[in-house]
Amino acid sequence: MKLVVAGPTGTTEHDGGTFHPEQQARIASVMDGIRALELGDEVVYPPTPKAELGDLIRVHSEAYLTELEAFCAKGGGDIDPDTFARSDSWNAARRAAGAGLAAIAALEDAGEGVGFVPVRPPGHHAERDRAMGFCLLNNVAVAAASLTARGQKVLIVDWDIHHGNGTQSIFWDDPDVLYVSTHQFPFFPGTGRAREIGGPKAPGLTVNIPLPAGATGDVVRAAIDQVARPTIEEFSPDWVLVSCGFDAHLADPLGDLALSSGDFAELARLVNEFTPRPGRLALFLEGGYHQMALKLSVTDTLGALLDLHTHPAAPTYGGPGMNEVLLAVSERRRAMEAIQTTMSSVEGGR
Amino acid sequence: MNTSPTVVVGYDGSEDSTTALRWASRLTRAVGGRLRIVHAVGLLEHAGLLADHVTVHRETALGIAAGAGADPERIEWSVVDGDPCSALLRMTVPPQSADLLVVGSRGSGAHEGSLLGSTSLELAERSVIPVTIVPREGEAQDFSAPV
Numbered sequence: 001m002k003l004v005v006a007g008p009t010g011t012t013e014h015d016g017g018t019f020h021p022e023q024q025a026r027i028a029s030v031m032d033g034i035r036a037l038e039l040g041d042e043v044v045y046p047p048t049p050k051a052e053l054g055d056l057i058r059v060h061s062e063a064y065l066t067e068l069e070a071f072c073a074k075g076g077g078d079i080d081p082d083t084f085a086r087s088d089s090w091n092a093a094r095r096a097a098g099a100g101l102a103a104i105a106a107l108e109d110a111g112e113g114v115g116f117v118p119v120r121p122p123g124h125h126a127e128r129d130r131a132m133g134f135c136l137l138n139n140v141a142v143a144a145a146s147l148t149a150r151g152q153k154v155l156i157v158d159w160d161i162h163h164g165n166g167t168q169s170i171f172w173d174d175p176d177v178l179y180v181s182t183h184q185f186p187f188f189p190g191t192g193r194a195r196e197i198g199g200p201k202a203p204g205l206t207v208n209i210p211l212p213a214g215a216t217g218d219v220v221r222a223a224i225d226q227v228a229r230p231t232i233e234e235f236s237p238d239w240v241l242v243s244c245g246f247d248a249h250l251a252d253p254l255g256d257l258a259l260s261s262g263d264f265a266e267l268a269r270l271v272n273e274f275t276p277r278p279g280r281l282a283l284f285l286e287g288g289y290h291q292m293a294l295k296l297s298v299t300d301t302l303g304a305l306l307d308l309h310t311h312p313a314a315p316t317y318g319g320p321g322m323n324e325v326l327l328a329v330s331e332r333r334r335a336m337e338a339i340q341t342t343m344s345s346v347e348g349g350r
Numbered sequence: 351m352n353t354s355p356t357v358v359v360g361y362d363g364s365e366d367s368t369t370a371l372r373w374a375s376r377l378t379r380a381v382g383g384r385l386r387i388v389h390a391v392g393l394l395e396h397a398g399l400l401a402d403h404v405t406v407h408r409e410t411a412l413g414i415a416a417g418a419g420a421d422p423e424r425i426e427w428s429v430v431d432g433d434p435c436s437a438l439l440r441m442t443v444p445p446q447s448a449d450l451l452v453v454g455s456r457g458s459g460a461h462e463g464s465l466l467g468s469t470s471l472e473l474a475e476r477s478v479i480p481v482t483i484v485p486r487e488g489e490a491q492d493f494s495a496p497v
Contacts, residue, residue: 021399071466079467080433081362081400082392131466132433133393162393165436188393190432190440254397 002042002113002306004282005034006103007096009048010120014092016084021254021289022120022134029291030118033298037308046106051097051142058145059138059170064129068093068136079131093121093136100143100284104239107279114305115282116244117143118298122286124164124243125189133162133189140243140284141170147239148176155237156180157228157271159220159264160245160286161255163192167243168206173199178207178235180228182220184248184257185210194227194331203339207231209328213256216319217263220248221270223325227332232274239282240275242268246288246297250316254289261296262313265304272305281305355383355449360438360469362389363406366454368414370484374452375418386426386448387411390437434469435476442479451481 008027015024034043056065069090071077076085086092096119103115123140125133144154156171158164158181168191171177183192198206209223246264248257268283275281283301288294296313303310359374361367371387378385389411394400408427416422430437442448453470465472470483 019399021394021397067464067466071464077467080392080435080469082394082433085466130435130472132436186431188391188396188431189436190430253399254393 003037003039003044003302004103004106004110004113004115005043005045005118006048006099006106006115007118009095009099010092013088014086014121016086020084022122024120025291026288026294027118027120029294030285030298033295034116034118034302036295036299037303037306037310039306044106046102048095048099048102050091050094051101051137055101055142055146056094056097056137058149059128059141060126061129068131083131083134083136085131085136089121089136095119096121096123097137097139097142100139100282101146103282104143104146107282110279112278114302116302117282117284119285122245123284124158124160124167124286125162126166127169132166135166138166138170140241141167143282143284144171144177144241148174152176152238153235154178154239154241155232155235155274156241156243157224158183158243158245158286159248159267160243161248161252161257162188162245162287163208164243164286165189165191168192168196171202172206173201175202175205177202178205178232178237180207180224180232182209182211182223184213184215184255187255194328195335197332197335197339200339200343204231204332204336205235207332209325211257211321211324214319215257215321216316217259217266218315218317219319219321219325220259220263221266222322223328224267224270226325227328236276237274238276239280240271242271242281242283243286244283244301245286246294249288249290249293249297251290251293252288254287258316258319260313260316261293261300262315264297265300265312266315268301268304355381356386356447357383357450357452358386358388358438358441358448359452360390360434360454361387361406361411362434363410364454364456366456366486369487370452370454371411371414372418373482373484375415375420377452378424379419379421383449384424384426385415385420386428386441387415388428388430388438388441390430390432390434392433435472438473439476442477448479451477451479453481453483455483455485
């Protein structure tokens with residue numbers, strides 16, 4: 001067994017219409033991308049039950065969950081100009097969150113392979129008590145929290161073009177989760193500056209590398225390698241989860257970065273270096289709104305992780321952003337020094 | 351409030367936000383305050399994909415504010431990335447800071463009593479500064495009637 005596909009979900013539910021970029025057709029494109037790998041019996045599809053309340057409550061407030069369920073039960077509607085819910089969205093969101101848990105369980109049982117979670121609605125913008133940015137429940141956070149509840153340390157790498165404000169805020173002060181994000185900035189949702197480095201119990205365990213429009217794959221790889229790698233190696237995760245958006249692709253209609261599908265393959269190889277042993281890497285679909293780019297990116301990304309010769313697109317080079325990578329290093333250092341100074345003065349005052 | 355209060359008003363080009371902008375403009379004129387007009391840009395608007403999209407022009411907003419009496423020299427226009435609630439909250443806290451947040455009501459039956467889908471209710475719940483929700487024009491309740 002090489003690939004665990006926990007899903008798909010959201011293929012016939014949570015329908016925002018074809019005008020909305022976060023649409024059911026996305027999952028069909030993703031599944032086309034998996035089929036192109038021709039994995040035969042090397043791919044398994046574990047059952048994906050809905051996440052239980054006990055799983056969700058680790059990362060979302062009970063009041064929010066109750067409200068979301070009731071909102072959907074009344075027929076749903078627009079939550080904000082971007083985000084919708086329908087009568088079936090509560091169950092769709094629970095299925096998406098449950099798929100991540102199923103991927104973790106299947107990988108643990110197998111002790112090998114790579115997990116992929118092709119679900120919608122996506123999750124990384126969903127905060128503890130609010131939906132936003134197309135996201136209702138934070139799928140990757142639900143999975144990460146299930147692992148930290150069992151004493152595991154989790155690295156979340158978020159290469160979606162948008163900063164994962166929800167994931168960051170949920171684990172802001174959690175010493176068992178290291179959150180690393182590369183994203184276009186300034187851009188939606190407006191968070192993700194390099195100086196945002198985590199709370200007092202987890203200083204440095206949030207790593208943001210904001211990048212300018214037009215940044216290419218070499219810049220994103222340098223961002224992870226030069227800014228995040230030292231922190232990741234020191235953190236030494238037991239699990240690596242990826243908020244795997246493909247909207248940094250050059251063709252994507254929602255963003256302005258300039259990656260190719262081959263860049264995602266390179267990023268996947270890079271992130272896989274942080275996996276402590278086989279069977280400890282799972283990728284969660286987040287954004288990605290150009291159907292062909294989505295399909296090709298899925299094929300190239302998973303192909304790279306499975307060491308298949310899929311002839312990925314050429315990686316991209318030469319875009320802007322290397323200065324911002326260097327700036328992120330210095331901005332993080334200054335933020336860490338400020339936290340250490342504050343902590344020293346608090347301790348000195350006792 | 352300090353001697354020159356700052357009033358933040360959310361504006362998305364809708365009728366309700368225009369009503370709120372007029373109200374906030376009249377208020378700043380009355381108290382000699384500064385007016386910060388905030389327009390939040392979400393995922394769909396950035397991509398030009400917003401359904402029923404109302405094009406939001408800086409000039410239009412400034413014209414409405416000036417027409418309602420705000421001092422043109424004391425009006426700021428800010429375009430902020432994010433959902434409306436987060437963007438408006440961000441513009442009311444340091445380093446920005448403000449004294450009052452003003453928004454339109456924009457309620458609908460489906461969202462009645464629920465924070466979900468109601469920016470104004472969510473802001474009232476989360477804001478650390480006072481919030482004024484300006485009712486839709488012509489929808490003022492008759493408080494003399496039995497309730």
